[in-house]
Amino acid sequence: MKKVTFIDAITQALDEEMERDKRVFLIGEDIGIYGGVFKATKGLLDKYGAERVIDSPISEVYIAGGSVGAAMVGLRPVPEIQFADFITPSMDQIIQQMAKMRYRTGGQWTCPMTVRVCCGADIGGGLYHSQTNEQWFFSQPGLIVVMPATPYDAKGLLKSAIRGDDPVIYYEHKRLYRWIKEEIPDDDFTVPIGKAALRNKGDNITIVTYGLMYHRSLEAVKGLEKEGISVDLIDLRTLLPWDREMVFESVKKTSKVVLVQESPKTGGVMAEISAAITEEIFDYLDAPVTRVCGLDVPVVPFAPPMEHFFLPNAEKITKAVKEVLEY
Amino acid sequence: MPAKKQAEKPTLKQIGLPQETLLGLYTNLLKTRMLDERFRKLFRQGRFAGTYFSAVGQEATTVGPTYGLRDEDIIAPSHREIGANVTKGVPLEKIVAQVYARINSPDKGKSHPCHYGWRPKGIITPASTVAGQTIIGTGCAMGFQIQKKDNVVLAFFGEGSTSRGGWHEALNYAGIHKLPVVYICQNNLWAESVPSTLQAGIKDFSDRSKAYGFPGVAIDGNDVIEVHKTAVKAIKRARTGEGPTLIECKTYRWYGHSDIDPADYRTKEELEEWKKKDPIARAEKLLMSLKILTTHKREALVEQIGKEIDEAVNICENEKYAEPEEAYNDVYSEQFPVRRYEDQEVSS
Numbered sequence: 001m002k003k004v005t006f007i008d009a010i011t012q013a014l015d016e017e018m019e020r021d022k023r024v025f026l027i028g029e030d031i032g033i034y035g036g037v038f039k040a041t042k043g044l045l046d047k048y049g050a051e052r053v054i055d056s057p058i059s060e061v062y063i064a065g066g067s068v069g070a071a072m073v074g075l076r077p078v079p080e081i082q083f084a085d086f087i088t089p090s091m092d093q094i095i096q097q098m099a100k101m102r103y104r105t106g107g108q109w110t111c112p113m114t115v116r117v118c119c120g121a122d123i124g125g126g127l128y129h130s131q132t133n134e135q136w137f138f139s140q141p142g143l144i145v146v147m148p149a150t151p152y153d154a155k156g157l158l159k160s161a162i163r164g165d166d167p168v169i170y171y172e173h174k175r176l177y178r179w180i181k182e183e184i185p186d187d188d189f190t191v192p193i194g195k196a197a198l199r200n201k202g203d204n205i206t207i208v209t210y211g212l213m214y215h216r217s218l219e220a221v222k223g224l225e226k227e228g229i230s231v232d233l234i235d236l237r238t239l240l241p242w243d244r245e246m247v248f249e250s251v252k253k254t255s256k257v258v259l260v261q262e263s264p265k266t267g268g269v270m271a272e273i274s275a276a277i278t279e280e281i282f283d284y285l286d287a288p289v290t291r292v293c294g295l296d297v298p299v300v301p302f303a304p305p306m307e308h309f310f311l312p313n314a315e316k317i318t319k320a321v322k323e324v325l326e327y
Numbered sequence: 328m329p330a331k332k333q334a335e336k337p338t339l340k341q342i343g344l345p346q347e348t349l350l351g352l353y354t355n356l357l358k359t360r361m362l363d364e365r366f367r368k369l370f371r372q373g374r375f376a377g378t379y380f381s382a383v384g385q386e387a388t389t390v391g392p393t394y395g396l397r398d399e400d401i402i403a404p405s406h407r408e409i410g411a412n413v414t415k416g417v418p419l420e421k422i423v424a425q426v427y428a429r430i431n432s433p434d435k436g437k438s439h440p441c442h443y444g445w446r447p448k449g450i451i452t453p454a455s456t457v458a459g460q461t462i463i464g465t466g467c468a469m470g471f472q473i474q475k476k477d478n479v480v481l482a483f484f485g486e487g488s489t490s491r492g493g494w495h496e497a498l499n500y501a502g503i504h505k506l507p508v509v510y511i512c513q514n515n516l517w518a519e520s521v522p523s524t525l526q527a528g529i530k531d532f533s534d535r536s537k538a539y540g541f542p543g544v545a546i547d548g549n550d551v552i553e554v555h556k557t558a559v560k561a562i563k564r565a566r567t568g569e570g571p572t573l574i575e576c577k578t579y580r581w582y583g584h585s586d587i588d589p590a591d592y593r594t595k596e597e598l599e600e601w602k603k604k605d606p607i608a609r610a611e612k613l614l615m616s617l618k619i620l621t622t623h624k625r626e627a628l629v630e631q632i633g634k635e636i637d638e639a640v641n642i643c644e645n646e647k648y649a650e651p652e653e654a655y656n657d658v659y660s661e662q663f664p665v666r667r668y669e670d671q672e673v674s675s
Contacts, residue, residue, distance in 0.1 A: 025473055051473055057503065062462060062496040069466020072451070073401070075473060092493065096456045097463055104454065106434035107657040108446040141658055141665070165660035194663065241663055 004184055007177040009151035010040050010116075013158035014078065016188065018048050021076060024162060027054040027063055028080030028116075037082055038118060038177055060086055064115065065093035068101065071111035076162055084119035084171065085128040091136070098167045099142035113168070114161040119147075120173035120212055120262065121300040121311055130300040130307070132211065135268045137169045138240050144193055145240040147171040149214035151182040153237055156191025164193060173212045180215070196243035198250070202230030205321055206250040208273060209260035210236040217260050219314035224321060231321070239269050247273065248281055255286040256327075258320050260312055265293035287327035292320045336616045342552060346619050348394070352551050353610045353620065355390045358632050359410040360607050362419065365636050366409075366426055370440075370586050374644070375427050380441040382407035384549075384581035387606035388513045390414045391554030392481055392574070396562070402450040403464025403482040404443070405457075407513070407580070411483065412443045412450060419639035421445055429646035436649050437657070458488035458497075461510065465497040468508035468565075479565040480508040481558075486532045486575075487518025495535075498573070502539030505570030509561040510536075512575040513548065519584040520592045533575035541571045548576025549606040552613070579604075 004012065018024045025048075026041060032055035035042035045053040056063050060081060067077035081087045087094075094115065102110045121130035137145050144166050148154040154172065161168035199214070200221050209217045214235045221231045232250040236242055251257045257277060259270035274289040292312045294300070300310050339346065363383050370379040382389065389410030393402065402411045412422050421433055425443050428436035433445045434452055444452025451467075453460050464482040471478045488494050489512060501508050512532050516523050529535070536543030546553050554576055561572035579601035583590035614620035658665045 057499060059496040059500060061493040062465070062500045065462035065493060066466035066469050066497070066500060069463035069468070070470035070473065072463065073467045073470035073474070075470045089492070092456060093462065096454050097459060100454070102659070103657045104434065104438045105444060105446075105452040106432070106437055108433055108444065109451060110660075144659070144663070164662065166663065
């Protein structure tokens with residue numbers, strides 16, 4: 001067991017998968033000579049060479065679309081989109097080709113690949129270096145969408161994504177890169193896609209969340225426990241397909257639920273989970289399903305007071321939990 | 328005068344291709360034309376749904392480059408590459424089934440008529456997004472380069488595709504890494520209703536390759552011999568690691584963008600001029616002059632191909648559609664079955 005940061009866990013996963021499987025290669029902007037703008041791919045160019053660690057031109061269309069083609073002829077591409085904010089040029093390739101390839105060809109052609117996307121706010125990144133936009137891909141069947149919250153999951157989910165036969169969008173929150181450290185096993189391990197993690201057990205209420213918001217929720221849970229409120233805290237880890245079983249089981253037990261996400265409220269992941277709960281297990285509810293989300297504004301604003309105003313935090317989550325409990 | 332006469336009636340030596348290749352090219356042209364015309368007829372008779380995108384008039388641009396490729400070589404097509412499918416040896420039944428959207432279709436009826444694709448022959452089922460397969464086809468070539476395989480990719484697209492950003496990103500990348508890909512631009516003068524003069528400020532679309540550091544050449548796309556020979560050279564270049572080539576084939580589609588388009592945006596005179604340059608009639612005339620083809624042999628070929636088409640159409644006419652629930656399949660690998668909402672009960 002070694003204590004590693006979130007970003008080290010990602011580097012380890014890439015390194016170990018490249019070592020294990022010659023079909024795995026990386027492509028993206030600044031990932032080779034520079035080792036990535038956050039150093040996620042540091043040292044990999046020297047170890048694996050320029051054919052497997054490709055410094056691409058500034059071409060997000062090609063990074064995504066070219067990877068689809070390479071996957072179709074038997075490789076396991078792991079393209080990197082440097083910031084989630086810059087994924088929009090790739091959308092055509094991700095939505096029209098990557099997500100639909102298996103379906104539209106009747107299963108003849110597939111593209112097992114993992115698009116790493118660096119995302120998230122709370123680092124003062126400004127308008128175009130702070131976005132989370134998993135909701136765009138969450139509504140596209142054919143894709144797997146994951147967003148780990150811990151170093152263990154970052155490593156295990158990335159390995160599962162690379163080894164699996166489906167196209168994955170892998171969101172890594174940049175606020176977690178060097179903030180979160182965790183002891184993880186030295187041995188090879190994976191984290192299954194589609195399974196959430198129950199991080200805290202409680203009876204009074206359920207919180208469902210993912211990514212950075214898991215840590216904000218955990219902070220809230222610790223405070224609530226001091227007040228005698230016990231919480232089932234679920235970290236989804238995989239957003240598409242989300243772990244319906246674990247969420248429903250917990251909500252059936254607690255009858256109250258708060259859903260927390262960093263992205264804007266309207267049309268987000270939690271909108272779907274809220275709808276599913278009310279549609280399928282309505283009778284178990286003792287209070288309205290409640291969401292704590294980013295603001296319904298176009299993007300995360302830059303000035304620190306505005307950025308913090310945009311984001312959910314432990315205080316906002318605690319307030320929502322109490323309101324639901326008092327309902 | 329004698330020079331012109333010689334050009335009209337070149338000798339086999341001047342052509343520089345074996346008789347077998349010439350006959351092979353012609354047979355595939357004829358088969359493509361006959362199948363295409365049959366599809367148009369079947370569509371007008373209401374025998375299949377959706378619409379139909381005819382490639383009549385531009386067959387040489389697909390048959391010429393595809394002839395002689397290996398099964399492992401990839402075709403990255405657009406929606407008018409019926410000739411590439413025929414020439415690469417996709418069974419006629421599979422091509423017809425694609426149009427009929429029946430259960431025996433390679434895509435099980437999920438995509439669209441004219442989205443011909445068949446994995447065993449390395450043909451990617453096209454998406455309708457313009458230049459889509461140019462980009463992923465370039466990715467296939469990147470894959471071959473990483474795998475150190477000497478397979479090549481043929482990417483087909485119209486001149487309109489070259490206006491898209493992704494097309495440029497792909498060619499730029501291919502130029503940097505000298506990828507084993509040959510780009511075939513079928514300049515048929517019209518991108519749906521928009522003339523090529525409103526598509527770009529250059530006359531030859533092949534000029535675009537200059538920006539990416541590899542050769543581009545504009546040729547007569549209705550001369551199957553020229554198309555084939557140019558492509559063979561480019562394919563060899565690609566296979567031996569020398570990098571891509573952009574071949575612009577000047578050609579013309581005789582019918583509308585799809586078979587519900589009367590194509591009234593262009594003049595009758597223009598169409599008639601191009602019909603005089605019919606790639607099949609030209610190949611036929613050449614082969615007859617070389618005595619490789621006779622009227623009798625041609626008739627036998629027409630009869631044989633007609634029979635093959637009849638058989639394929641007959642199979643598909645009698646084939647079923649996939650069950651509606653097939654809609655749930657091929658979303659993910661078996662690891663992730665799709666939720667079936669009709670099984671869901673209302674919470675009570």
